[in-house]
Amino acid sequence: MVLCVPVIVQVKRSYMFSKLFPMEIAESAYDIDYEALYKDGYRGIIYDIDNTLVPDNAPADAKSCRLVGSLKDMGYKCLVLSNNDLDRVKTFADKVGAGYIYKAAKPSVKGYREAMDKMGTDVNNTLFLGDQLFTDIWGANRAGIRNILVKPIDKRERMHILFKRVLEKVIMVFYRRSVKYKAATEDSR
Ligand SMILES: [Mg+2]
Numbered sequence: 671m672v673l674c675v676p677v678i679v680q681v682k683r684s685y686m687f688s689k690l691f692p693m694e695i696a697e698s699a700y701d702i703d704y705e706a707l708y709k710d711g712y713r714g715i716i717y718d719i720d721n722t723l724v725p726d727n728a729p730a731d732a733k734s735c736r737l738v739g740s741l742k743d744m745g746y747k748c749l750v751l752s753n754n755d756l757d758r759v760k761t762f763a764d765k766v767g768a769g770y771i772y773k774a775a776k777p778s779v780k781g782y783r784e785a786m787d788k789m790g791t792d793v794n795n796t797l798f799l800g801d802q803l804f805t806d807i808w809g810a811n812r813a814g815i816r817n818i819l820v821k822p823i824d825k826r827e828r829m830h831i832l833f834k835r836v837l838e839k840v841i842m843v844f845y846r847r848s849v850k851y852k853a854a855t856e857d858s859r
Contacts, residue, residue, distance in 0.1 A: 689811045690803045691845045692819035699723055699799045699820050700733065704741055707797065714747045714791030716782065716815070718800035719762055720754065725824035726831075727758070730765035738766040747789035751781050751798075753805060776800075777809035786815075802831075803838045 696702055699722055704715075720726045723734045738748050749769035752759045756772045763770035769788050774781030786796050798817040800806025810817035827835065 687841050687844045688848070690808050690841050691811075691848065692803070692807045693811075693816055694818045696799075696818050696820050698823070699818075700737060702799070702818065704744060704746070708744050708746065712795050712797050712816075713745065714749070714786065714789040714796040715741060716749050716751050716785045716789075716796065716798045716810075717768070718776075718802070718806045719750050719752045719759065721801045721822040721824055721827070722799060722806075722820055723750070723766075723823075724762075726827060728824075730762045735766050738768050742767065747791060749785045749789055751776065751785050774809075776805040777812060779809060779813040782809055782813035782815055802834065803841055804834055 699717065717723055720728075723737070724731055741748050747769070748767075749771065750759060750763050750766075751771050751774045752762075753774055753776055754772060759770045759772035769785075771781045771785055771788075776782075782798070786792055789796070793814040796815050798806070798810040798813075798815045799820055800810070800817070801820050801822045803819065807817050807819055
């Protein structure tokens with residue numbers, strides 16, 4: 671009985687945090703097999719901007735423009751969903767050639783749903799990529815969209831984001847434990 675308590679606490683904690691767990695993790699938004707995903711039926715991609723496609727507050731660069739251009743050539747619709755203001759988001763989106771939603775208030779699901787409406791896609795054929803658990807991933811999970819957590823491009827971040835990164839590390843400990851737990855229970859079947 672006593673031995674059961676830590677297991678129950680562990681499972682409860684994992685459940686509590688599960689909406690913050692990414693569905694997948696990748697090194698970078700530039701390191702994804704988008705062609706394979708297209709073959710799997712995905713048609714719309716929603717991106718966070720800062721530290722996902724470019725460093726925090728950096729302008730659109732050749733790499734981000736090339737990525738969106740090649741995705742559109744493949745047949746994808748692309749949209750950037752950001753909590754940043756109109757000027758930042760529109761300037762970036764216009765340069766890369768993507769749709770945009772600004773001041774999205776992620777993790778609110780409203781922006782994610784609006785993004786799918788704009789792209790003409792739904793939860794079954796839309797992907798989301800972002801670098802933060804408490805805004806990007808939480809919102810995508812709440813909206814029911816397949817999501818990929820990417821590593822932040824720039825490690826030098828502002829103070830309030832650095833604080834969130836510490837909390838993210840704690841959540842990721844529970845995430846890794848839940849992945850191990852799932853793998854162990856699947857192996858034992
Ligand atoms: Mg970001």
